[in-house]
Amino acid sequence: MxxxxxxxxxxxxxxxxxxxxxxxxxxxxxxxxxxxxxxxxxxxxxxxxxxxxxxxxxxxxxxxxxxxxxxxxxxxxxxxxxxxxxxxxxxxxxxxxxxxxxxxxxxxxxxxATEVVVFGAGHVGHALVDTLSGLPIRVRWVDSRADLFPAQLPANAQIQLEAYPVDAVKDVAKNSIYIVLTHNHQLDFELTEHILKRNDALFLGVIGSNTKAKRFQLRLKHKGFNASAIEQMHCPVGLSDVTGKLPKEIAIAIAGQVIQQYQRLAETTQQDSLQWQSATSQLTHLVDA
Incomplete structure (x- = not known):
């Protein structure tokens, strides 16, 4: 009841x-x-x-x-x-x-709040988590190497230490944002594969070059993923018009995409909301009835 x-x-x-x-x-x-x-x-x-x-x-x-x-x-x-x-x-x-x-x-x-799951505690991971601080999101930061995490975290972030980071994928809520930027290409691929199998991500971004993207696309195709599923992987991750190779520059480009995604989700959840002009019309009708 x-x-x-x-x-x-x-x-x-x-x-x-x-x-x-x-x-x-x-x-x-x-x-x-x-x-x-x-x-x-x-x-x-x-x-x-x-x-x-x-x-x-x-x-x-x-x-x-x-x-x-x-x-x-x-x-x-x-x-x-x-x-x-x-x-x-x-x-x-x-x-x-x-x-x-x-x-x-x-x-x-x-x-x-939308959850952003960041895989990888390297230089770009550090820069990204720092850049995402203060935004209306929750950040889950996943890696197997405890010594790489900082002593202090932003208020909206938490650490998840996993011997095998792929294990973290199963506990993530649907409509979450995944950012994959580990130190290992094979691990990046396994994470990508498991995230796409879930088929409920708001966004999946993978760090890398166009060559890496093509290699991953081919491997995913051989694994049985169809074209629409493979297209959900955004590699290289980050806004294309925000260039630069410094960790902070890459982090800002990725953060821009993250902001785009959670703002679009907010717009989607509100798109069926009653517009005030319509509300006024309905109210007049209800009161006069």
């Missing part, structure tokens, strides 16, 4: 809840009473925040709020990020005697 956790109510105001859940990287729905007609429990602008486990603030309680929580948690379950409007009549169907109607805006917010 979507609404089983009504005991998760907290006294925090909705604005405090948004800050708290953002820090925790938890998805949530911001609910706003956008318009009212007749007698209603709360006025326009009343807000509450609902996550999968918690409830913050209130729009008036009663069965209306129960149905709103249920709707919000269904949006979270279905990963329907963006905005939608819904009207609730406060009559017998909701077990409330107010007799008015409420138009509620649901804003479903995704807060889980």
């Amino acid at each position: 979507l609404n089983k956790n009504t005991q998760g109510f907290h006294n925090n105001r909705w604005s405090e809840a948004v800050h708290l859940l953002t820090q925790r990287q938890c998805d949530y729905v911001l609910v706003t009473v956008l318009a009212t007609k007749g007698s209603t429990p709360r006025e326009n602008g009343s807000k509450m925040v609902i996550s999968g486990d918690d409830i913050f603030d209130t729009i008036g309680g009663g069965h209306l709020e129960f149905k709103v929580i249920e709707k919000a948690r269904q949006l979270l379950l279905d990963r329907q990020y963006g905005q939608c409007l819904e009207q609730f009549s406060l009559g017998a169907s909701l077990g409330q005697c107010c007799g008015g109607s409420v138009s509620v805006l649901f804003e479903c917010q995704q807060n889980v």
